[in-house]
Amino acid sequence: MNYSFIEFIMGPMVWVSFAVFFIGLTGKTLYIILQIKKKESFIFSFLTLKHSTRSIIAWLIPFFPKSTRTNPVFYMVSYLFHIGLFLVPLFLMSHIVLGNESFQISWVSLNDTVADWLTVLVIMALGYFAYRRASVPQVRYLTTFKDYLLLLMVALPFITGFLANHQVLAYKLMIIAHVISGELMLIMIPFTKFSHIITGPLSRAYTGSEFGNVRHAKDW
Amino acid sequence: MKENAVLQNELNSDSAIEDGLAKLNPERITKVIQEVLYKETGPRFKAYVETCMHCGLCADACSYFISNDSNPKFSPAGKVKRTVWEMIKKKGNVSTKFLREAVHISFLECNVCKRCSMYCPFGIDIAYMMLLVRRICHKLEITPLYIQDTVNSHAATSNQMWVKEDEWIDTLQWQEEDAREEFKNLRIPLDKTGADIMYSVIAPEPKFQAGLIYQTAVIMHAAGMNWTMPSNPGWDNSNMAMYTGDNEISGRIAKSFYETAQKLKVNKIVMGECGHAFRSVYDMGNRWAGWAMPPFEVVHALEFYHELLTSKRITIKEKYRKKVTLHDPCNVSRGRGLHDLARIVVDMTCSNFIEMTPNREHNYCCGAGGGVINCGPPYKQERMDNNRNKADQLRATGADVLIAPCHNCHSGLEDIVEHYKLNMEVKFLGDIIYETMEKKIIHPEDKQ
Numbered sequence A: 001m002n003y004s005f006i007e008f009i010m011g012p013m014v015w016v017s018f019a020v021f022f023i024g025l026t027g028k029t030l031y032i033i034l035q036i037k038k039k040e041s042f043i044f045s046f047l048t049l050k051h052s053t054r055s056i057i058a059w060l061i062p063f064f065p066k067s068t069r070t071n072p073v074f075y076m077v078s079y080l081f082h083i084g085l086f087l088v089p090l091f092l093m094s095h096i097v098l099g100n101e102s103f104q105i106s107w108v109s110l111n112d113t114v115a116d117w118l119t120v121l122v123i124m125a126l127g128y129f130a131y132r133r134a135s136v137p138q139v140r141y142l143t144t145f146k147d148y149l150l151l152l153m154v155a156l157p158f159i160t161g162f163l164a165n166h167q168v169l170a171y172k173l174m175i176i177a178h179v180i181s182g183e184l185m186l187i188m189i190p191f192t193k194f195s196h197i198i199t200g201p202l203s204r205a206y207t208g209s210e211f212g213n214v215r216h217a218k219d220w
Numbered sequence B: 001m002k003e004n005a006v007l008q009n010e011l012n013s014d015s016a017i018e019d020g021l022a023k024l025n026p027e028r029i030t031k032v033i034q035e036v037l038y039k040e041t042g043p044r045f046k047a048y049v050e051t052c053m054h055c056g057l058c059a060d061a062c063s064y065f066i067s068n069d070s071n072p073k074f075s076p077a078g079k080v081k082r083t084v085w086e087m088i089k090k091k092g093n094v095s096t097k098f099l100r101e102a103v104h105i106s107f108l109e110c111n112v113c114k115r116c117s118m119y120c121p122f123g124i125d126i127a128y129m130m131l132l133v134r135r136i137c138h139k140l141e142i143t144p145l146y147i148q149d150t151v152n153s154h155a156a157t158s159n160q161m162w163v164k165e166d167e168w169i170d171t172l173q174w175q176e177e178d179a180r181e182e183f184k185n186l187r188i189p190l191d192k193t194g195a196d197i198m199y200s201v202i203a204p205e206p207k208f209q210a211g212l213i214y215q216t217a218v219i220m221h222a223a224g225m226n227w228t229m230p231s232n233p234g235w236d237n238s239n240m241a242m243y244t245g246d247n248e249i250s251g252r253i254a255k256s257f258y259e260t261a262q263k264l265k266v267n268k269i270v271m272g273e274c275g276h277a278f279r280s281v282y283d284m285g286n287r288w289a290g291w292a293m294p295p296f297e298v299v300h301a302l303e304f305y306h307e308l309l310t311s312k313r314i315t316i317k318e319k320y321r322k323k324v325t326l327h328d329p330c331n332v333s334r335g336r337g338l339h340d341l342a343r344i345v346v347d348m349t350c351s352n353f354i355e356m357t358p359n360r361e362h363n364y365c366c367g368a369g370g371g372v373i374n375c376g377p378p379y380k381q382e383r384m385d386n387n388r389n390k391a392d393q394l395r396a397t398g399a400d401v402l403i404a405p406c407h408n409c410h411s412g413l414e415d416i417v418e419h420y421k422l423n424m425e426v427k428f429l430g431d432i433i434y435e436t437m438e439k440k441i442i443h444p445e446d447k448q
């Protein structure tokens, strides 16, 4: 493979991806807030910090909301999946080493075996999500081709990372694929349904405030 | 098992919908849909559509889904797919056949009960989106006949049931006269400026259930309240326009209601046992009229009864002994958190209470709410089919009496009880209080 291409995706492209990710998400948040100001400013008259946080926290506590108890398997998988999704990329030793090389900074790392298992878990969870999409009628009815693509996009960096780490298949190729798919995912987050990382809590905050502040009722 | 009409693809419709559809042309359809979806809404709608992960977790929340053997078409997000997604995909360029279905989905397959918002991990407000679809139908003039008639009545008379002004006043005076035969000095004070309470009801009370006004008068009399009822238009607190997407009329109704209270210079408004009316004056109508929160203290009957009983203004002679259960109306439990107060009142008045499950905020809608029952007889059979889940929930209580502190719920539950042969008596909480209370006579002058 072209050496300069590899250099590009390992160097500048990393920066670009992070920039798109951060600027994209911040921009999106700001845009939403400005749009609310412009078109639906009433939202601010109902939004309260107390009820927003109350609702978001309630929905972060495993098996606290009733809905999570009626779908225990899905939520269990979903909790573990999201935990892995955050922990592995942020606290993987080999990622920290990269951070160290570029910025001379370092932070706590995950034990490699734990990281390995979490990776397997994330991949298995994605498999479960795909299976669920295909087999549970009410989910299948809503599922579009794009939804499977999203699953694939998350799966790729984890699968390639895992294979590269264990050096089972062509190591170099795997690392390249890993970096590219990771970058792709970072870039796509602000522009796809992955942005529920931002819109999810915002939506929850508003519903939580409407329920808590106006209607004096719980929303979990 | 009998299949519901919707599943057989013979969609129920009515003459207003059909006449309206016949008059539409593609340009108008596209224009209206784009106007509503892109101009009238904002980031909230966009966020709901973008955030929905198509996970189907909201399905379990919805009675329509459960009653129809988990048919995915009836899941909350399924209904959004069948309406909003398609409208977005086609940029508003949809057929009249599609619109016929959209009217049906938004008006007859959703009670806008918001239960699904408690099951979606993001709290996506599907009811809001169904109301948007209704708004589109309203602007295209394809609203179902019966509910549109109530809105027309609102627009022309400021009440839902074409009650004429003299009829209204006559009814109140007739109830007062009747009650005075039993209770000396009882009054239903009309237009008493400066009273503490303005009492308001929905138009079906004077039209069909005047006895409820009688009961309230007796309760007010026994409690020695300083109250009044307005004689002029604005007395009706119901608001069907809120459910047909006719936001302009909806705001107008709420505004004239508050203005009536303002003219009477009362301290607070107490309203009868109605849920949607409460939603209108507390949550929705006020917003269309420009108030974030109602400009008056609005007290729902449940809260009022609680206050009367706990302050001992009313005492219970002997508790009601039959086995009772309580239905939490969406608009005052999920809509106002009054479920615990309701239980205190039931506890103080009944000796044999059994919970239905799920309950409180999680209770299932009666199946009549959100304007569904108001779409009238053409849709009654399918409403009964869609209420199977509610019937199962009621049957499981084994109660003899079903307390439903909401007019909509009351009517809808009576239909269910009859259709599914549940052998229950449906009552308002006021009925129970009236039956069990000490009807002592207090002269307002002595109290003050």
Ligand code: SF4
Residues within 6 Å of the ligand: B061, B062, B063, B064, B075, B076, B079, B109, B110, B111, B112, B113, B114, B115, B116, B117, B126, B127, B130, B365
């Ligand atoms: S608002 Fe109620 S009736 Fe409508 S989709 Fe949600 S749960 Fe079902």
Ligand code: SF4
Residues within 6 Å of the ligand: A142, B051, B052, B053, B054, B055, B056, B057, B058, B059, B076, B077, B119, B120, B121, B122, B123, B124
């Ligand atoms: S639960 Fe929420 S995110 Fe999932 S399909 Fe329903 S509306 Fe969409």
